[in-house]
Amino acid sequence: MDTTDRKDSVAKIKEAHRLLKRYEYTPQKIQRGYTNKTLYINISDNTIKSKDVPEEIKDKFTGGKGLGLWYLWNSVTKDTKWDDPENEIIISPGPVGGITQYPGAGKSLVVSLSPTTGSVMDSNVGGHFGPLMKFSGWDALEIQGKAKEDIIIYIDGNKGIVEIYEVPIGPVNSHILAEEVTEFFAESEEEKRNISVISAGEAAEHTLFGVLNFSFYDRRKKVQRLKQAGRGGIGTVFRNKKIKAIAVKYNGVKGDSNNPADIDTIRKLGLKLHKEIKEHDKDQCRMREIGTAHLVEIMDDYDLLPVHNFKYGSHEEAYKIDSKVLAKKVVQGSPDGCWHGCSMSCAKAVQDYELKTGPYKGHKVVVDGPEYETVAGVGSNCGIFDPDYIIECNFYCDTYGIDTISFGTTMAFLMECYENNILNKEITGGIELNFGNKDAAMEVLHQMAKGTGFGKIAGLGVRRIKNLLIEKYGADPKFLNDIGMEVKGLEYSQYVSKESLAQQGGYALANKGPQHDEAWLIFMDMVNNQIPTFEDKAEALHYFPIFRTWFGLNGLCKLPWNDIEPPDNHLTDEPAKVPEHVENYVQLFNSVTGKNIDKEEMILQSERVYNFQRVFNLKMGFGTREHDIPPYRSMGPVTEEEYLSRQERYDKQLKELVGVNPEKMSTAEKIEALREYKYKQYDKLVDAVYKRRGWNKNGIPTVELMKKLGMDFPEVIKLIEEHSSE
Ligand code: SF4
Structure with a gap:
């Protein structure tokens, strides 16, 4: 669409839109990464209100995905379905999110009940929405209800205004909609860079795996670029609620907008990583x-x-x-x-x-x-x-x-x-x-x-x-x-896990379903053979999913953790953890929030949320062992042609691991023997992982664990007790 067409289309939308509700507020000054306020909007009756974020909730859930899970937990019952008005979409950037000195600090975390899994889903997404929303005064945006006609929600963080518009006409597909909504709210060309738009296109209405597109303005190309909250169909929930777009505008992003406790340390950490990236990324x-x-x-x-x-x-x-x-x-x-x-x-x-x-x-x-x-x-x-x-x-x-x-x-x-x-x-x-x-x-x-x-x-x-x-x-x-x-x-996301037992677990045991952002252990397991025993694999399947959860609590991107490494990382005791970067994150958190955590407390922050999410699955009718079983294609050869394509490897496995002589077997028999072996191995892995995570044999976190983590909310304990006695 050229500029003239777009201006015409925006003019028509301006004519047709209707203000349903305006809410005025005084934007909170950010204190050490938090505004301590959540914006709640119910689009069934256009209620808009501000909610406090209590210290206790910050201590338990940190922010980002943690906050999203807590709000969703309190909004739904075990019977709530993804397309019920009670289901929410929660967006939160986390306390570190929004700093500009350290790479990868602009992520938003989105949480909702998923159309594909029926349980709780979280998605980590780039684009500028999360930080601009926080600078507008909100640690989280909580949307509940269902609109009658297509609506656009608008947050103006400078004026302190939240508005809901009915917008019955105009495009739905994101590459046009993001441009037009930006044009609609920008009062000057310069302001476009300070606007971010969330949208989902036509297919999000007709499929169950709709995404949310989060925009950021590309000044060089002069277009809105789109990053996706991709997994689990939250875009489908968005369109089912008849939300066409959510836009935020905040003019005045500065290096200290997050009002951190110690900006000098953040700068120092950022400079060190910038240098590493500049010098070593190319190799x-x-x-x-x-x-x-x-x-x-x-x-x-x-x-x-x-x-x-x-x-x-x-x-x-x-x-x-x-x-x-x-x-x-x-x-x-x-x-x-x-x-x-x-x-x-x-x-x-x-x-x-x-x-x-x-x-x-x-x-x-x-x-x-x-x-x-x-x-x-x-x-x-x-x-x-x-x-x-x-x-x-x-x-x-x-x-x-x-x-x-x-x-x-x-x-x-x-x-x-x-x-x-x-x-x-x-x-x-x-x-x-x-x-x-x-x-x-x-x-x-x-x-x-x-x-x-x-x-x-x-x-x-x-x-x-x-x-x-x-x-x-x-x-x-x-x-x-x-x-x-x-x-x-x-x-499944796109890695073949047949030769890595740890990755089979990494996928099938993941809280939201088989997405590699929880655990990617293929190289540690299959290529480098660093985790040979069940206990080693269980330790990795405890540490890495928990550690990676932390990025989602803080509005951070995982990539600068281990897609760039210090040149001497291989000399450290645990190179897979990239210890120097873990230490950077501990210092980053402390420098933003003024707290004094160490790397053990960092893991505890994640462990609280990770186990809470597992119990949330239980609440929704999942979260037990039977839901952690992978399809055989992810473990071994299903068909004869598949077996034959790697015959040498599989025959060797039958001889050395299963203890049978493949020479006397038909391909069908070999497939069956391998299959039986692989499922037994998987079962042993699951036992070891559950034990390491402090879960019972059915994959339910124990009451003791939840008490130790301080996550012993009465409903949590009741659920665990009910399911543990089954
Ligand atoms: S590293 Fe992460 S934050 Fe940086 S550009 Fe890539 S996805 Fe975005």
């Missing part, structure tokens, strides 16, 4: 050059790149979509951080990409990414090795409001079903969904946006499609459960 992860897409060839080399619905781990055509190819597509040589001061600058973008399909065919657009997960998910996992398709698919997923990870994993599953005649043209409406058919995949994506044709089925996600195919079309449940890559209802 380490090349985040500044290509972002997370540097992983494509590494995963391919180690047989970890998902290919054909996680059947294989590498492909001869992977070079066509690797980082060397993608580096030529994304804009180079510019600062590209998703919050001020992030010199890691991994938020890559393709500029002036001319769309080849869909409603915006022929338009030249800026595409955010592609990130590794997108390249692997919509590309290799679907057998598609075309970089332009990946960029086009990335764009449409973003603007339509679809999670590229769930889209990729679902599409790969559908393609395998099609190749096994479980799906056919009659069911797909004539679409030939073979692996590699990029036109077919794109067609389904456009159908998802409109909620038409086979797109309606594809948008249900792997778990519900499995059930549909079993119940309506008589598909074999065992096969579908083996190849359907989901746990707890959430689709």
